[in-house]
Amino acid sequence: MKSVQDFSPNAFRAAYEARGWTQADVAKAIGTTVNTVGRWVRGKGAPSPRLFSLLSKELGVARSQLLLPLAPDADLAVLRTRAGLRQEDVADHLSVQASDISEMELGTGRVRDEWGVPLTYLYDVSLDQLAKAAEVTEERWRAGFEAKRHQAP
Structure with missing residues (x-):
């Protein structure tokens, strides 16, 4: 955890x-x-x-x-843990599966439009902060994916 x-x-x-x-x-x-x-x-x-x-x-x-002030490179998982929530808690609030939240935090899934406002309330952040965290999450996934691609034979 x-x-x-x-x-x-x-x-x-x-x-x-x-x-x-x-x-x-x-x-x-x-x-x-x-x-x-x-x-x-x-x-x-x-x-x-x-x-x-x-x-x-x-x-x-x-x-x-x-908490320390929110770092500019905070990702979606950081927002969730700062809110004192588990993936299961967020999934329950959004009426989705915990795997949906896991994928969102890994960058393999996205923040669905209908989740935006509820997540800002759950995480106590602005829509801009949520969007930035989603961007950071996706950038980290992309960097990891590119690194794996270049390692392949």
Whole structure:
């Protein structure tokens, strides 16, 4: 499972310390280990989308408060994980198969027109940011595909 790539260890620490919590308190509140929380604080990992959503909820802060600013090269998977969602969650919201979301994020599928507005709400981004992320996703797929083509005998 993909972790939240833009997770900010400093913002996370500030959020739980502002509540007077310890790493152990955070771990217990979201059902993980103190070791795992410690890794996040040290920047040696980041929570999964599911745990990220729980963190936001339990700490009483917006997800955006626990994130670094959105990078200009963010792809569709980054937008989803920043929103604390799994592919299955997005598929449920759009009434499609999780494989449709997987293909969209791999660049082998596209963002269907009817998904645009719902995805902006789910991911809390503008249509321009969604379009840019879709462009980045497709460019990454194309670069990978071209590299494979040139390796073929």
